[in-house]
Amino acid sequence: MSSSHWVNITIAAMGLVATIISGVIGYASGGDTIKKEYVQIAISNLNNKESSADMRSWSMEVISEFSPVPFGKNLRGNIVSGKALFPPPQLPASLSQNCDPVPVPPSPMTDPERIVWEQNLISAYGDCAARHRLTVDAWPKG
Numbered sequence: 218m219s220s221s222h223w224v225n226i227t228i229a230a231m232g233l234v235a236t237i238i239s240g241v242i243g244y245a246s247g248g249d250t251i252k253k254e255y256v257q258i259a260i261s262n263l264n265n266k267e268s269s270a271d272m273r274s275w276s277m278e279v280i281s282e283f284s285p286v287p288f289g290k291n292l293r294g295n296i297v298s299g300k301a302l303f304p305p306p307q308l309p310a311s312l313s314q315n316c317d318p319v320p321v322p323p324s325p326m327t328d329p330e331r332i333v334w335e336q337n338l339i340s341a342y343g344d345c346a347a348r349h350r351l352t353v354d355a356w357p358k359g
Contacts, residue, residue: 252283260303263296273297308356316345 259276262268268276277297281288288296295301319342322334 255279256283263299264302266299270297273299308353312349312352312356314349316342316349 256279259279262272262276263280274297277288277293281293292301296303319338322331326334
């Protein structure tokens with residue numbers, strides 16, 4: 218075989234190895250995402266006082282499966298029974314801050330510029346205020 222054939226074979230082999238490595242990395246990281254989602258579901262179930270005993274037991278098993286530190290028997294029992302709850306996540310400061318104050322319009326401002334400015338301001342402020350209130354109201358209370 219000529220040296221150009223070996224170069225082509227080497228390049229193809231390197232491409233195959235790179236593909237395999239990226240596939241393995243993607244598979245491994247995808248598993249972590251699934252684990253994280255299951256743990257989030259389990260914590261949500263355990264923090265919900267209306268979850269059934271079976272759901273709470275399943276949720277504790279999920280968390281125990283993925284926890285690097287084992288839960289003691291008493292703590293497991295308290296979590297499953299609802300005597301111990303996981304703390305809710307903290308609301309990020311950027312979501313809990315109030316909207317910016319309404320800016321003073323430049324003056325003099327005459328129609329139709331004034332009307333456009335007012336409509337944009339009302340729309341932006343209304344959206345911000347609604348997002349803020351819904352986010353704060355929906356966030357679990359600690």
